[in-house]
Amino acid sequence: MKRFYKRAASVVAENGFSIHLDGRPIKTPARNPLHLPTKQLGEAIASEWAAQGDEIDPVTMPLTALAQGALDQVAHERERVVRRIAAFSDSDMLYYRGDDSQQALADHQAEKWDPLLNWARARYDVSFTLTRGIMHRPQSKHTIARLSEVVEAQDDFTLAAMLSLVGLAGSLIAVLALIEGEYDAETLWPLMNLEELWQEQQWGRDDLAVANRGIKQAEFFAAQQFLTLCRS
Known part of the structure; x- marks a missing residue:
């Protein structure tokens, strides 16, 4: 246009x-x-x-797009948006660790990710079931209900940012830590890409993966900025 x-x-x-x-x-x-x-x-x-x-x-106008999402999508389909975000309470990336053949990766994940889970346990009075590998293991009904309540309590503009953030991060816990001010975007982004960065250290750089990660990082930081500006 x-x-x-x-x-x-x-x-x-x-x-x-x-x-x-x-x-x-x-x-x-x-x-x-x-x-x-x-x-x-x-x-x-x-x-x-x-x-x-x-x-x-429009690509250069991420804040405009997020505001439009809050007003057009969240405000009129709030329950659906809440469900999409809250679904990560049962499938958060942080629950899944390297399998038995990847002990070094699992140890690295525990070192970097466990502090986030420990914060969420204390903050929301929840527990988590961790697993080795990628097979889904359900979380407790209490954990899903409690984290869903936290999502439901957010305003429409925060939910618009969260919808983008959880999709990029794969982690509701990380996004809640960002919202609560426990972690900043600069600290969280490498944690959300921990396995990919680990593989690069082991096997070398994939230029396409690096480029894609850069695009997602810009989107992640824009959503974080949107959150901050909504609360200024």
């Missing part, structure tokens, strides 16, 4: 802040008003629109 405006600005609105292009408020793809909860998020999204060249490139 060609750029059709000269100026983008964040403007105080009835329900927070909105984005105006040449003085006119914009709407989401589903035609909902683009109302934002904080001044900081409004300014950051206005900056994304202002930074566009002759062509509007």
Whole structure:
């Protein structure tokens, strides 16, 4: 789409802040008003629109996309989104360790991942069943219910970020630690890619895997930024 405006600005609105292009408020793809909860998020999204060249490139506007997701998707399909995120309570990446032929990897995972699980045990009064290999082992009903309650309690904008984050990380526990301020994105990202980084150390670099990881890292950091701006 060609750029059709000269100026983008964040403007105080009835329900927070909105984005105006040449003085006119914009709407989401589903035609909902683009109302934002904080001044900081409004300014950051206005900056994304202002930074566009002759062509509007949605790839360079991750904060806008997350806000649109909160207003178009989460607000109208909240239960489904909550279920998708909470499903990771039963299949979190952190539960699965190297099998019996990968003891060094399993030890490395225990060293790096167990502190996250220990934090979650204490924070949410839950327990976890860990397994060697990739065969699913269900978590307790209490753990699934408790973590689902935590997800359900989040606001729509936080859920929009969480939906992106859990998909990229494969871990609800890690995302909750990020939300709670226990870990930052810079610390978490290598932990979420621990096995891939381990394999690189053993067998060498795969340029395609590195490139794909870089794309996902940018998305992960953008979602983390979105969370921060929503709470500023």
